[in-house]
Amino acid sequence: MASTEEDRVPVLIVGGSLVGLSTSLFLGRLGIDHLLVERHAGTSHHPRGRGNNVRTMELYRNAGVEHLIREAASVLADNHGILQAGSLTGDDQEWLFRQIDPGGELSRLSPSGWCLCSQNDLEPVLLDAALELGADIRFGTELVSFEQDEEGVSALVRNRETGVAHTVRADYLVAADGPRSPVREQLGIGHTGQGDLFHNVSITFRAKELADVVGDRRFIVCYLTNPESSGALLPVDNQEHWVFHAPWRPGDGETLEDFTDERCTALIRTATGAPDLEVHVTGKAPWHAAERIAERYGSDRVFLAGDSAHEMSPTGAFGSNTGIQDAHNLAWKLAAVLEGWAGPALLETYEAERRPVALATAERASARSAEHQHPGYDVSPGTGRRPGMMAMVLGYRYTAGAVCGAPADAEAVPQEFRPSAEPGKRAPHMxxxxxxxxxxxxxxxxxxxxxxxxxxxxxxxxxxxxxxxxxxxxxxxxxxxxxxxxxxxxxxxxxxxxxxxxxxxxxxxxxxxxxxxxxxxxxxxxxxxxxxxxxxxxxxxxxx
Structure with a gap:
């Protein structure tokens, strides 16, 4: 069913997950009218994508929502470190690192800090803040098709409940529509990178007695290495609700149907070392770890952000943070061009700046998965020096783009982080x-x-x-x-x-x-x- 109605907006955002909602928030803060369409009926219900690094929290501080995010994440405020263990009840246990910020050194470098806020808790905060700034956000609405010309983009969107479709005319389109991005596919943009790395099934479950087994070990994640049932255990509330990532091997003929409630329960009991644990499985969601970077970050008036532009292994939470930082980079440039105080060519610097950072970050994420022996990823960590976490998070730089005087031959991510006001780097905190x-x-x-x-x-x-x-x-x-x-x-x-x-x-x-x-x-x-x-x-x- 078609409608003669037409919306006219400066920016159309396709996709309403973390990156799309962040784009909306950042544009709204800059006073840019926009429309966001998301095919799903609402925000995420699954506790995933929890690691928000210090740079992302600086951006949310700037947007006025950092305190709201910390309130939403308060239940995990005391969780630190990554534990690796044969089980939760045996002696084979080692902290890969104990504290995110040992010694409190981060306070010298930033007014913000790391924050564990699961996607299902973070997205509602972003949504409410974007709506308060005047965003037009429509869930249950999908992009059907789009065409662009020299003056803008014409997109056909459809309400999935009513079937009514209408046209949106926008100056620019931002595609935050995920790793299988229909927008990217229509643009004919390919990928570089290793491709698929490994596959997991995320199992959400309730187990009240597990808190007693865990005790006072307030970890971010625990990698359980029992060869009969390896997996990653993540707390949701440190009490009753938990997530277990179990390796899934579709290449060996394993299907999602093989992950019955009974099998999931057995996997969790074996991995944790609690054979009598009462487990109530509440949900299962497959996910795929991959290393893919789009060959281009858009075409003319259409831009890719987040998973549509890059896929990364989840270890270190690099993917979501990189996507949110994509959105921030693109938002100010769109605002500058739309308000007339920058030329349209400024938007070409988005790819020049963000793609090299994504390439380096994706490579580091894959290496970190190997170093942490992420369940399902059977790859040697290799040797050689790699950039540290702070270098990845605060040290990346733009060697080309909207900068003057940046060294063109410098690496996008250095080996070590040192606060600096060199062109192309994040300005230091004082x-x-x-x-x-x-x-x-x-x-x-x-x-x-x-x-x-x-x-x-x-x-x-x-x-x-x-x-x-x-x-x-x-x-x-x-x-x-x-x-x-x-x-x-x-x-x-x-x-x-x-x-x-x-x-x-x-x-x-x-x-x-x-x-x-x-x-x-x-x-x-x-x-x-x-x-x-x-x-x-x-x-x-x-x-x-």
């Missing part, structure tokens, strides 16, 4: 005080528009930025950081040095993008700050 005395992180400054920060002797840069903004209408925010009467911001700690942390002299300047990545910096003053700054902004924002 606690600041406003004139009114309010405490904030430097990262809180990077919200909607480009930000120019200058040192205590950087008045020439500051004046140039203010003139440029006034003369061109460019929404450039300028701040002086120092301890003088005219400085808007001051380091909160007496021994903190903004210039040293950012790698500039007191008369230097740093330009930071709305996503918190350094676009450019000048280590000191120059004879023509107006001309230099204008040229940099033209390049970064694709204005010419």
């Amino acid at each position: 606690w600041l005080k406003q004139r009114q005395g309010e405490r904030m992180s430097t990262l809180d400054l990077y919200a909607k528009y480009p930000v120019l920060l200058v040192g205590p002797d950087g008045g020439a840069w500051y004046s140039a930025g203010r003139r440029l903004a006034e003369e061109t209408g460019l929404p450039l925010e300028c701040y002086r950081v120092g301890r003088g009467a005219d400085d808007e911001l001051a380091p909160d700690a007496e021994d903190a040095d903004w210039a040293r942390l950012h790698g500039v002299a007191d008369d230097g300047a740093v330009l930071v993008r709305p996503d918190g990545f350094v676009a450019w910096r000048s280590e000191s003053a120059t004879a023509d700050p107006d001309g230099v700054l204008a040229q940099v902004l033209d390049t970064v924002l694709s204005l010419r």
Whole structure:
């Protein structure tokens, strides 16, 4: 059944899971009208995708929902570390790591921290926040087809309950429609990578007595290695509700029907070492670990984000975090182009920046699965030095794209993480005080528009930025950081040095993008700050 109704929106989002809802939230925060369609009737009911890393939580902090997510995740707030054990009742037990942030060192690097919030708890928070910002979100609605031209995208969407279809006309389409993305397939975009890695069946179950078996071991996940029943055990509430990931081998002829309630119960009892455990299976969901990266991140006015652009092994929760960070990168660029303060070519930098990060991250996720001996993944971990977790999470950089002065030959992910304001890197965190005395992180400054920060002797840069903004209408925010009467911001700690942390002299300047990545910096003053700054902004924002 067709309808003559037509919606006109700047952005159409296809897919309403974590990445699609995050895209909606980020666009809404930037004031961009959009429509999101999701074929399922509501948010996820399955406890999965729980690991939200510190960079993702910084983005949610910026969007004003970090505290709400932590409230939703409070039941797992004390769970840390990954345990590997022959069973929960034997002596063969080893912590692969005990604490996510041993010693509390992360507080020096970020105003945020890691958060365990399962997808079924996180998605409702994102949904409510996006709706409060004015998002038009329609569940039970699927994309039927789309066509694009030089002016925009025409998409046919259908209500799955009524069968009524109508047209949506959008300037841009964001496909967050999963690993089997129909949008990607219609665009004819292929993959690189290893392909399928292993298969699991996720079994949700109730077992009140299991809390007594687990005791005070508050793990994120426990890899159980009994050769008769290996698997991964995850707490949902540390009391009654649990998840067990059991290896599934469809290549050997094993079917989902083989995972009866009786078999699942036996697998859980054997793996945990509790033969008399009372188990009530409440659900089963197959999932596939893969390493695939789209050869392109879109075509013209259509962009891929999340699993439609990349699939990664779940170990380390890299996939969902990378997808949410895709959404954040794309959202500010869409907003800048739609509002007219950046040129359309800025959107081409999305693939240039995000795809190299996905390639490096997917490779690291696969290696981590081997290192942790993830059930069902029978691959040697190999040898050789690999980037550490903080390098993967906070250290990745953009060597090409909307940056000036980034080294083109640098790796997307370094071996180690060091806070830096080098172009292409995430701007470092430092606690600041406003004139009114309010405490904030430097990262809180990077919200909607480009930000120019200058040192205590950087008045020439500051004046140039203010003139440029006034003369061109460019929404450039300028701040002086120092301890003088005219400085808007001051380091909160007496021994903190903004210039040293950012790698500039007191008369230097740093330009930071709305996503918190350094676009450019000048280590000191120059004879023509107006001309230099204008040229940099033209390049970064694709204005010419």
